[in-house]
Amino acid sequence: MRYLLLIICAIICVDAAYAQNYYVHGIDVSADGITYDVTHTPGVIALSNAANELLDQPIVRLDGTELTEAEYEDLSVGELEAGTLQQALLQTFTQEEYNALVQGKDVMRLLLVQRSDGRIAEVAFFIRDSPRTAALPPEKYALLERNIKSYVRYSLTAEEKQLKFVRMEIILNFAKMRLFYLKPGGGTPIGPDVELKE
Numbered sequence: 001m002r003y004l005l006l007i008i009c010a011i012i013c014v015d016a017a018y019a020q021n022y023y024v025h026g027i028d029v030s031a032d033g034i035t036y037d038v039t040h041t042p043g044v045i046a047l048s049n050a051a052n053e054l055l056d057q058p059i060v061r062l063d064g065t066e067l068t069e070a071e072y073e074d075l076s077v078g079e080l081e082a083g084t085l086q087q088a089l090l091q092t093f094t095q096e097e098y099n100a101l102v103q104g105k106d107v108m109r110l111l112l113v114q115r116s117d118g119r120i121a122e123v124a125f126f127i128r129d130s131p132r133t134a135a136l137p138p139e140k141y142a143l144l145e146r147n148i149k150s151y152v153r154y155s156l157t158a159e160e161k162q163l164k165f166v167r168m169e170i171i172l173n174f175a176k177m178r179l180f181y182l183k184p185g186g187g188t189p190i191g192p193d194v195e196l197k198e
Contacts, residue, residue: 021134021135022134022137022138023038023040023045023047023134024038024040025038025039025040025041026038026039028050029047029138030138031137031138031139031141031142032139032142032143032146033142034049034050034051034138034142034145035049035050035051036048036049036050036138036141037049037050040129042129043128043129044126044127044128044129045125045126045127045129045133045134046124046125046126046127047124047125047127047138047141048124048125049122049123049124049145051122052113052122052123052124053122054113054121054122054165054167055111055113055122055124055167059072059075059163059164059165059166059167060163060164061162061163061164062116062162062163062164067163075159075160076157076159076160077157077160077166077168078154078155078156078157078160078166078168079154079155080152080153080154080168080170081152081153081154081155084151084152084153085148085151085152085170085172085177086177086178086179087147087151088144088147088148088150088151088152089144089147089177089179090179090180090181091143091147091150091151092140092143092144092147093140095181097140098174098179098181100132101132101133101174102174102175102177103175104130104131104132104174105173105174105175106128106130106132106133106174106175107128107171107172107173107174108125108126108127108128108133108171108172108174109125109126109127109169109170109171109172110123110124110125110126110148110169110170110171110172111123111124111125111126111167111168111169112148112152112167112168112169112170113165113166113167113168114153114154114156114165114166114167114168115164115165116156116160116161116162116163116164116165118153118154118156119149120148120149120152120153121149121165123145123148123149125141125144125145154166154168
């Protein structure tokens with residue numbers, strides 16, 4: 001009986017560790033100089049940098065004219081430059097943190113704004129409300145945002161280069177993202193065996 005109680009306590013303790021939720025609908029959170037607007041709907045937590053201005057703005061050309069709806073729908077889209085998202089993730093998560101997200105099959109939607117100069121200017125996170133992603137503190141999302149802005153790049157098409165900014169969406173499925181963490185002291189890289197599937 002004592003053994004059974006110990007097992008139940010261990011399970012409850014693990015669940016309690018993951019149950020920490022920093023994100024309450026309508027209550028902003030701040031970390032490392034970034035404030036996030038929090039929207040918490042059933043199943044999804046949305047974190048958007050309060051300084052974001054372009055995510056909801058109409059797409060405009062460099063001369064200031066706005067794209068029509070038809071032009072926007074026909075817009076050709078550039079590609080995520082290989083390895084840039086992986087680098088942002090490697091700089092954000094320890095191997096243990098990343099493995100927990102992989103094993104939990106967590107999924108996150110990233111909405112990005114890239115200016116015509118190639119710089120990622122704005123980031124918003126749409127997080128499937130799971131114990132692991134909800135337990136990540138605001139500091140981790142602030143670090144991820146900074147690393148996305150530092151490393152992630154899209155190769156813009158000729159059409160996109162005529163626009164002041166473009167919006168991109170990435171569906172980040174942790175279980176399908178290949179990352180290589182180096183073993184201490186060097187050696188063979190280790191990480192999940194499958195490529196990112198967008």
